Amino acid sequence: MLPRPYIRALTTLYLRYRQVVAGSRRNQLLLAALLLFFLFTTLRFSHGIIVPPQPPHRKQEAWPSPPTYTELWEFEKNLPQHNLDLPFPEGKTGRYVKFSNQANRLGWNNCFNEILMNTHLAYMSKRAYVFSSYQWALPHYRWPPNERLAEQPVTPLNALISGPSVGGPWDEGDDAPRSVSEEWWEVVCPESERRKVNTNEIKPYINTAEGDKIFEYWQKFLMDAPERCIEVVPADYNVDNFSQVFDLWLWGSTRIISLWDSFSKSPASRLLETSPIVESAVVRNKHRFLPRGPKAGPRDPFQRMLAMHIRRGDYKKSCEALSSFGSTFYSWDLLPSLPDVFTPLPEGHPDRIARAMEHCSPGTDAILKKVRDARADYLHASQGHSQTLDVLYILTNEHDEWLDELEVVFRKDGWATIVTSHDLQLDSEQTEVSGAVDMDIARRAAVFIGNGWSSFTSNIVHRRLVDGKLPISIRFY
Numbered sequence: 001m002l003p004r005p006y007i008r009a010l011t012t013l014y015l016r017y018r019q020v021v022a023g024s025r026r027n028q029l030l031l032a033a034l035l036l037f038f039l040f041t042t043l044r045f046s047h048g049i050i051v052p053p054q055p056p057h058r059k060q061e062a063w064p065s066p067p068t069y070t071e072l073w074e075f076e077k078n079l080p081q082h083n084l085d086l087p088f089p090e091g092k093t094g095r096y097v098k099f100s101n102q103a104n105r106l107g108w109n110n111c112f113n114e115i116l117m118n119t120h121l122a123y124m125s126k127r128a129y130v131f132s133s134y135q136w137a138l139p140h141y142r143w144p145p146n147e148r149l150a151e152q153p154v155t156p157l158n159a160l161i162s163g164p165s166v167g168g169p170w171d172e173g174d175d176a177p178r179s180v181s182e183e184w185w186e187v188v189c190p191e192s193e194r195r196k197v198n199t200n201e202i203k204p205y206i207n208t209a210e211g212d213k214i215f216e217y218w219q220k221f222l223m224d225a226p227e228r229c230i231e232v233v234p235a236d237y238n239v240d241n242f243s244q245v246f247d248l249w250l251w252g253s254t255r256i257i258s259l260w261d262s263f264s265k266s267p268a269s270r271l272l273e274t275s276p277i278v279e280s281a282v283v284r285n286k287h288r289f290l291p292r293g294p295k296a297g298p299r300d301p302f303q304r305m306l307a308m309h310i311r312r313g314d315y316k317k318s319c320e321a322l323s324s325f326g327s328t329f330y331s332w333d334l335l336p337s338l339p340d341v342f343t344p345l346p347e348g349h350p351d352r353i354a355r356a357m358e359h360c361s362p363g364t365d366a367i368l369k370k371v372r373d374a375r376a377d378y379l380h381a382s383q384g385h386s387q388t389l390d391v392l393y394i395l396t397n398e399h400d401e402w403l404d405e406l407e408v409v410f411r412k413d414g415w416a417t418i419v420t421s422h423d424l425q426l427d428s429e430q431t432e433v434s435g436a437v438d439m440d441i442a443r444r445a446a447v448f449i450g451n452g453w454s455s456f457t458s459n460i461v462h463r464r465l466v467d468g469k470l471p472i473s474i475r476f477y
């Protein structure tokens with residue numbers, strides 16, 4: 001159905017046209033042209049339905065200065081478990097594990113997946129997980145060097161996420177010790193009381209094992225060790241340059257899949273929440289997603305949203321490297337229940353790089369096709385549930401005119417509401433964690449399309465599946 005005002009306007013124009021058809025040929029042509037102009041400029045078609053035009057975009061013009069997070073640092077310092085007098089398994093008799101070998105100064109999501117898995121390991125080993133702040137990989141940090149508050153910018157983890165990993169409570173009735181901050185670890189586990197375990201004492205035995213076997217080995221070690229305070233320290237860089245317990249070789253291979261069952265059910269996953277700063281950013285921008293398509297359909301814009309992650313910029317080079325290396329998808333993007341699987345062509349195959357690049361660094365036509373297919377498949381799978389998809393969110397680290405051109409392509413393709421990462425209005429704290437804001441919007445969307453090689457995408461996939469979203473709603477280029 002056309003909206004009423006447009007029916008009225010079209011009828012008036014038609015009647016005027018009827019009045020002048022008997023008039024001069026010049027008048028007839030003028031009115032016919034006016035009618036066409038009215039149809040194709042004022043009205044837009046959204047999947048067969050005519051919708052009103054979009055409001056002009058309000059791109060954020062200048063970034064505010066970097067945040068100090070004064071209150072949040074104070075909050076972390078004063079977590080209730082930071083108390084020596086608490087009874088076992090917390091306080092001065094409690095059991096703790098700190099992973100000093102944890103990755104940092106990498107993209108947030110390469111660190112984040114490990115934070116969650118280490119929390120799961122600590123939980124299963126009945127030890128409190130010690131969390132450290134996120135140290136930025138400088139190329140991803142939003143502010144230029146002259147505006148930074150420190151040479152190495154750091155964000156409190158509670159700005160990025162909430163839940164047991166960052167000191168939040170476990171399930172009601174669960175007596176697992178709560179996570180503590182790195183600063184509190186210094187108090188509750190001073191140097192003299194620590195047993196340090198070099199990863200090289202353990203990893204060589206299990207290096208190429210399945211993920212669940214690696215997990216079990218460490219879990220047994222951490223459970224059996226009589227010491228209260230265990231610090232896992234990295235092997236020398238020359239011995240092992242990925243000295244994490246769950247290292248990049250594992251995250252980037254199908255060996256990780258054997259961990260999905262226990263990890264996805266773990267309270268480390270189930271109780272993971274959006275941080276209040278991220279949540280407030282989503283709420284503040286929710287009106288931008290107002291559906292402008294048909295009046296019928298869900299009220300909640302996220303239920304009508306297709307979100308797609310377009311990983312560009314620095315990623316072009318990564319894609320080239322990953323393609324020539326013959327890399328598979330990353331981590332949870334490899335789950336066999338997901339509809340889009342990528343199998344690299346064998347080494348030496350002439351199309352090996354080109355084939356992978358089509359998926360890792362897709363062009364406009366490929367993106368358009370994927371969106372059309374994902375939309376059709378989702379609507380087909382939800383037949384009988386009166387689903388509507390007319391809100392498009394493009395989350396991206398891309399900045400150039402390519403993105404503006406992409407928006408035009410999708411507007412022409414009938415999307416009634418189109419919003420990109422650059423349309424969000426964010427304050428200083430929200431700006432620093434804008435990646436997490438984008439991830440949360442993508443988590444909520446009815447359909448998500450991501451880049452299968454990206455850890456940013458794979459952590460969105462994790463959260464969507466834990467939330468109970470269906471595999472058909474999770475697609476890769």
Ligand SMILES: Nc1nc2c(ncn2[C@@H]2O[C@H](COP(=O)(O)OP(=O)(O)O)[C@@H](O)[C@H]2O)c(=O)[nH]1
Pocket residue numbers: 106107108109110111140309310311395396397421434435436438453454455456457
């Ligand atoms: N806001 C925002 N930032 C992004 C997006 N994609 C990438 N980034 C930034 O680039 C970094 C990419 O590193 P990472 O999180 O490790 O993901 P990966 O490199 O795709 O595996 C992120 O942490 C963000 O800082 C996006 O869609 N939105």
Ligand SMILES: [Mg+2]
Pocket residue numbers: 106107108109110455
């Ligand atoms: Mg990365």
